[in-house]
Amino acid sequence: MYHSVSYTPTLLVIDDIPENLSLMYKLLKDDYKVKGANSGDKGLTIAANDKPDLILLDVMMPEMDGFEVCSYLKSNPSTKDIPVIFITAKNESIDERKGLELGAVDYITKPIVPEIVKARVKAHLSLKMASDLLKGENESLEKEVQKRTQESIEQIEELHAIQNIAFNAMISLAETRDNETGNHIRRTQFYIKLLAERLCQEPSYANQLDDNTINLLFKSAPLHDIGKIGIPDHILMKKGKLTEEEFEIMKTHTTIGFEALNRAEESNGKEMSFLRVGKEIAHSHHEKWDGSGYPQGLSGKDIPLSARLMAIVDVYDALISKRIYKPAFTHDEAIKMILDERGAHFDPTIVDAFMDIQQDIHSIALLYA
Structure with a gap:
């Protein structure tokens, strides 16, 4: 094949x-x-x-x-x-x-537009290739690794290679429909990794953030807006602020992204542990600590930890980035806005961890500006 x-x-x-x-x-x-x-x-x-x-x-x-x-x-x-x-x-x-x-x-x-057609075709073919590989090989490979009956380096490396193919294909697809830059994706990957590494030093979060989970957070961060594949171009590419009706449609990218990743998982007939974090982030990164977010109105620790982490790094990067409808805020201005949302939009403990590493976050923002 x-x-x-x-x-x-x-x-x-x-x-x-x-x-x-x-x-x-x-x-x-x-x-x-x-x-x-x-x-x-x-x-x-x-x-x-x-x-x-x-x-x-x-x-x-x-x-x-x-x-x-x-x-x-x-x-x-x-x-x-x-x-x-x-x-x-x-x-x-x-x-x-x-x-x-x-x-x-x-x-x-x-x-x-030739470039758009070629990019979309290439991205979806890559995603199908990854899905076919996963369907045909991942189940047996993962079973072998879990049972530890033949824990060969070759099998583990092949499993990881297949998972990476799937991630890269989905990220490529997300980039073809995202109206932001590739650097936004790169920055948020490093932000979330740094933040998770700092947060795992907190006793209440240490057991939720082992090395494997932090690695999955880094890989999955680019999938947070993959649901934009389902948003009409006239809304996604609009050069200006969205109307209230358009914004309601834009908000559906959270459920579209979750459903797309869920279908990819279901097509393989079993739960894929490495897609769990991607689904959480895609679905819940616009939920708010006080319950005023979307799409489910979750609050507090009912919001998956991965999504709570993604929420703060996504907002920070949006604040320091120029948009048609807003100027780019400085790092200090963005930090103040995030502090103002401590306990409202964001998990207070995660905000505190973010403040501890804010200079490192700023360095990443400058490096990938």
Whole structure:
């Protein structure tokens, strides 16, 4: 499947307009095997027979539209695991949430921007590769490691390599839809690692933050906004402050991210311990200590520790970063704002730990500015 170095992924493009099929073929043919279908029926037949690695599916088609085609694909055991990316025109009124609920992984809007198409296709193919590797190999490898019957270095290294492939694929996907910079992701990784290492010195937190958990926090931090894959482009890329209605839609990135990671886990038929922290962070990093956050309104220690850590480092980095709707605050200004939210937005003990290492945090911010 993906084990051969010479393997070339196959893409299926389903679109009723010949010019669109030709455009996508020219754009992707150098990197992939590209098949085309000019109707939903033909697309379903090719998908069932050829099992492409990814499907690019036009939404607005006669007779059978993209939503119906996607529904058939996801109901067929032989095609249900093929990632589907919808393609739609910017001026079309499309229920994007409906497509994601049907099982699509992403939307691309017309007119096509070649760099965006290539980035999204590459990211989703990487994620599928990671999922296939995990499905086929992780369960048996992890079982062997847990039983300690054959605790070979090779097996442990292979397990870690597969997990890293999954993390990197998901991070790559998150970056293709994030409107922030890659440095934001890098900074928050180092912030959260430093903060966890300081917090584990506190007796009440020491048993929750061993070396493995801190490593998982470092790896999982970039997944905090992976749910933005499900937020429409006109909201995600808006050059200005969101309206109240748009913000309500933006808030759903927490549940979308959790559900996406949960589906990746469920497709393997068992709980994946290394995805636990990623799911917690994606779902709960906007919860607040006093219960006024979202999406569940959790409070206090009902909020997972990983999410409480992510909350403070994410806010700090947002404060010191320039946005269209706000200037960048200085480090000292950001520190004062965080202190003002001690016991309201943030866990008081974590705020105290953050204050202890604030100069180290500032150094990271400057290093990856």
